[in-house]
Amino acid sequence: MTTRIGRERPLTVGIDVGGTNIRASVVDGAGEVLDSVQAPTPHSERALDDGLERAVRELRGRHRIGAVGLAVAGFVDETRTSVRFAPHLPWEDSPVASRLSERLELPVILEHDANAAMWAEYRFGAAAGAHNGVLVAIGTGIGAALLVGGELYRGSFGVAPELGHLQVVPNGRACPCGKRGCWERYCSGTALVDTAIERLAIDPARSTILAREVSRDPGSLTGRRVAGAAQDGDPVALEVLADFARWLGLGLAFVSDIFDPDLVVIAGGVSSSAPLFLDEAREHYAASITGARHRPLARIRTTQLGEGAGMIGAAELARTALGAGPAAEHHVPVV
Secondary structure, eight states, X not given: OOSSTTTTSOEEEEEEEOSSXXXXXXXXXXXXXXXXXXXXXXXXXXXXXXXXXXXXXXXXXXXXXXXXXXXXXSEEOTTSSOEEEOTTSSOEEEOHHHHHHHHHTSOEXXXXXXXXXXXXXXXXXXXXXXXXXXXXXXXXXXXXXXXXXXXXXXXXXXXXXXGGGSBOSTTOSBOTTSOBSBGGGTSSHHHHHHHHHHHHHHOGGGOSSXXXXXXXXXXXXXXXXXXXXXXXXXXXXXXXXXXXXXXXXXXXXXXXXXXXXXXXXXXSGGGGGGGGTHHHHHHHHHHHSTTGGGSOOOEEXXXXXXXXXXXXXXXXXXXXXXXXXXXXXXXOOOO
């Protein structure tokens, strides 16, 4: 148990509470995943609480667990004990941490999933050694996290930062958040599809792959398929990825003008296609940032921990509740 620094620290459970699946992992103090379970996400509040309890008890039957951390895609309150709202989960103004802690008789903390991923990358992955960092998780939309002075920044009410909903195009594409022209409407897996459909409507004959796929089944197009078509040389798909790279670079310049980070980590499902857009995005970023020739640029990296980052980060943050790991902030509530 001591072959790597940190392994001797208490084991904790990190849980990624997604809209489709619950994924729970036992994580040691070196950030290594030792054991995992997965189950479909229930659709009622009571059933979801039951499912989380079952997952932890199953893992607890095989390991000595000291605390539990939940990574949630939604608004977590500033004490990290309640979920204010989660669009794909049945919790609303719900004291999740105290309920689960009472059931399990273990400390439980909550964390926004992007924050949890950022903390994992900072402790064990691509953001190691960063002082001020930004994580941009690009999937269906954009999730984001800020690291300021080596600590997660959550804002006054626990909901910072919603970078994906910065308006970059006045009166632009409609966003599910209720606004128009949000960054994620031009820089996400969903945006890849929307841009592809727009360009195909103008001149479908220019596409050798996407047009055929859309004509066969218009609803089958996904961001992953657009990226695959670009990999295969489809002209329209290549234009779509170039447009995506431009929006990513412009958005990162906007973020950097505000926060001046030394590191940006690109995570989320779209990050797996980074070779198709990241170099070009770096060029747009370097050209668009204010005072580019007179200031250092942030390093831009892709995730090292992949889809497991949220679980690993939640588990590591839970470890702070035991006083057994570097704290993400000065005071960690224990329930």
